Amino acid sequence: MRRRKALQQFGLVAALASTGGCASILGGGNQTNDDGDRARSGDLETIGIDGITEGESGNLVVVVNIKNHGDSKSSAPLKVSATIDGTVHEKTPKVTVPGGQTKAVRIPFEVEYAKYDEASRTSIDLDLR
Numbered sequence: 640m641r642r643r644k645a646l647q648q649f650g651l652v653a654a655l656a657s658t659g660g661c662a663s664i665l666g667g668g669n670q671t672n673d674d675g676d677r678a679r680s681g682d683l684e685t686i687g688i689d690g691i692t693e694g695e696s697g698n699l700v701v702v703v704n705i706k707n708h709g710d711s712k713s714s715a716p717l718k719v720s721a722t723i724d725g726t727v728h729e730k731t732p733k734v735t736v737p738g739g740q741t742k743a744v745r746i747p748f749e750v751e752y753a754k755y756d757e758a759s760r761t762s763i764d765l766d767l768r
Contacts, residue, residue, distance in 0.1 A: 680715035686704035715768055717765065
């Protein structure tokens with residue numbers, strides 16, 4: 640009787656272990672969830688574009704405000720895409736903001752500001768990773 644009960648318990652444990660392995664193979668294992676919020680990364684949040692200006696060398700510069708909602712310094716990559724008449728220019732600097740503060744981050748591009756200013760279609764996209 641004890642042997643039968645022990646074998647039944649062992650069978651249950653073996654069945655659970657085998658299905659757990661299948662779950663991780665099918666994608667149920669350790670994964671990071673992307674909540675789809677491109678404006679936030681941890682304690683950091685993109686507040687918005689503070690300005691689109693001409694840099695000292697005549698290049699396009701995008702100024703983005705980033706807020707840190709946490710108590711300590713936090714960093715994350717910020718992907719900035721400037722689309723000018725269908726041509727996409729991208730920069731992905733790592734931004735660091737002290738705890739509890741908002742910081743204006745300047746992102747210089749290698750394209751001339753005049754091209755952006757004179758374009759018929761432009762857009763700036765932000766993706767805080």
